[in-house]
Amino acid sequence: MSKIACSSLATRSVQIGVGHDEQTGGISFPIYPSATYRHPGVGQSTGYDYTRSGNPTRQLLEDALADLEGGARGLAFSSGMAALTTLFLHFSSGDHLVVSEDLYGGTYRVLEQIFAKFGLQTSYVDTTSLAAVEAAVTAQTKALLIETPGNPLLGIADIAGLADLCQANNLLFVVDNTFLTPALQRPLELGADVVVHSATKYLGGHSDLCAGALVTKDEELGEQLYFLQNSTGAILPPQDCWLLIRSLKTLPLRMERHSASALQIAQWLQRQPQVEKVYYPGLGEHPGHQLVSQQATGFGGMLSFRVSDPQLAEQILESLQLISFAESLGGVETLITLPAVQTHGDIPAEERERLGICNSLLRLSVGLEEPADLIDDLQQALSQFSGRVVYG
Numbered sequence: 067m068s069k070i071a072c073s074s075l076a077t078r079s080v081q082i083g084v085g086h087d088e089q090t091g092g093i094s095f096p097i098y099p100s101a102t103y104r105h106p107g108v109g110q111s112t113g114y115d116y117t118r119s120g121n122p123t124r125q126l127l128e129d130a131l132a133d134l135e136g137g138a139r140g141l142a143f144s145s146g147m148a149a150l151t152t153l154f155l156h157f158s159s160g161d162h163l164v165v166s167e168d169l170y171g172g173t174y175r176v177l178e179q180i181f182a183k184f185g186l187q188t189s190y191v192d193t194t195s196l197a198a199v200e201a202a203v204t205a206q207t208k209a210l211l212i213e214t215p216g217n218p219l220l221g222i223a224d225i226a227g228l229a230d231l232c233q234a235n236n237l238l239f240v241v242d243n244t245f246l247t248p249a250l251q252r253p254l255e256l257g258a259d260v261v262v263h264s265a266t267k268y269l270g271g272h273s274d275l276c277a278g279a280l281v282t283k284d285e286e287l288g289e290q291l292y293f294l295q296n297s298t299g300a301i302l303p304p305q306d307c308w309l310l311i312r313s314l315k316t317l318p319l320r321m322e323r324h325s326a327s328a329l330q331i332a333q334w335l336q337r338q339p340q341v342e343k344v345y346y347p348g349l350g351e352h353p354g355h356q357l358v359s360q361q362a363t364g365f366g367g368m369l370s371f372r373v374s375d376p377q378l379a380e381q382i383l384e385s386l387q388l389i390s391f392a393e394s395l396g397g398v399e400t401l402i403t404l405p406a407v408q409t410h411g412d413i414p415a416e417e418r419e420r421l422g423i424c425n426s427l428l429r430l431s432v433g434l435e436e437p438a439d440l441i442d443d444l445q446q447a448l449s450q451f452s453g454r455v456v457y458g
């Protein structure tokens with residue numbers, strides 16, 4: 067069924083799969099659990115032969131991911147790490163990557179403890195500095211991988227500036243867009259070649275799914291990554307593809323609310339005497355505020371804050387009632403973590419210290435609850451420690 071072209075991301079998200087089932091008119095696209103497909107004849111195919119190679123539900127999801135990110139090809143994986151691992155398999159022994167130093171600890175772990183064994187070298191740099199990235203590029207460098215906002219310190223990298231730098235040095239430019247999602251930031255439109263997602267986070271949005279994605283700007287690279295996906299097999303199963311399709315329908319709406327609530331909470335935290343520093347790109351004094359305002363349409367739901375001492379950080383984690391002390395992010399429910407011992411535990415202690423990922427730093431994934439309720443919870447947790455109620 068042909069449809070009118072819609073420029074609105076909200077409309078395109080809601081309409082994923084609608085009108086595809088012409089036989090029944092079903093509004094929700096079906097789950098195809100079939101592992102294999104009957105051939106009409108010898109040398110003939112319906113377009114689907116074996117589910118690792120292709121599955122109609124996954125196809126719909128992959129096309130939707132490509133559409134939302136403004137890319138040519140989407141690929142859905144069983145986790146964000148599966149997507150990143152498949153991407154790293156694109157490189158060869160002796161190749162060198164430049165990667166954000168403020169990044170998810172699992173990405174660091176797979177590069178240092180697995181890919182380094184196969185001769186893939188990585189340098190970790192402050193990718194909020196074009197000069198630092200340029201200085202790290204060697205004759206062997208094949209790609210730049212950034213997270214922006216960074217994790218957990220929310221530093222902002224200049225996507226368009228880095229895209230120019232990559233083009234000048236013939237580097238593949240990869241952006242992990244997990245934190246802002248295409249609802250707020252579309253790196254491919256700013257010059258990136260590949261977007262990576264832990265779809266476990268905002269794309270899934272309900273803390274009930276583990277998934278990952280790659281989206282390429284051009285078809286040729288998409289085909290090369292598809293070859294790796296099909297050859298190594300870390301595909302997203304059809305049931306999970308369906309769940310992710312359902313989640314994507316509310317993505318723009320959720321991101322808007324995550325952003326508004328995070329700003330409110332960041333401003334409140336700034337006024338608390340036990341809080342030394344708040345890291346949120348939506349705050350005017352954040353060093354990346356101007357840049358993120360230009361390259362994204364919102365600031366997202368992630369913020370970090372440093373309290374006066376590690377004991378207080380622990381106390382907060384133990385006292386919160388509504389907010390869950392749990393890893394992950396991007397769900398409808400608010401989660402808090404201690405990055406130094408959880409998400410970034412695999413980064414060496416001295417490196418964490420240098421970056422400012424200390425034991426007093428807490429990371430909050432602001433959910434969709436009423437912000438006033440979240441503030442009440444934070445307030446009671448902070449006041450338990452000081453023995454007094456702190457009014458914002």
Ligand SMILES: Cc1ncc(COP(=O)(O)O)c(C=O)c1O
Nearest residue numbers: 145146147170242244264266277
């Ligand atoms: C920015 C980012 N990229 C990638 C990953 C890995 O994704 P997954 O946990 O879905 O494997 C994570 C996980 O936390 C992440 O935060």
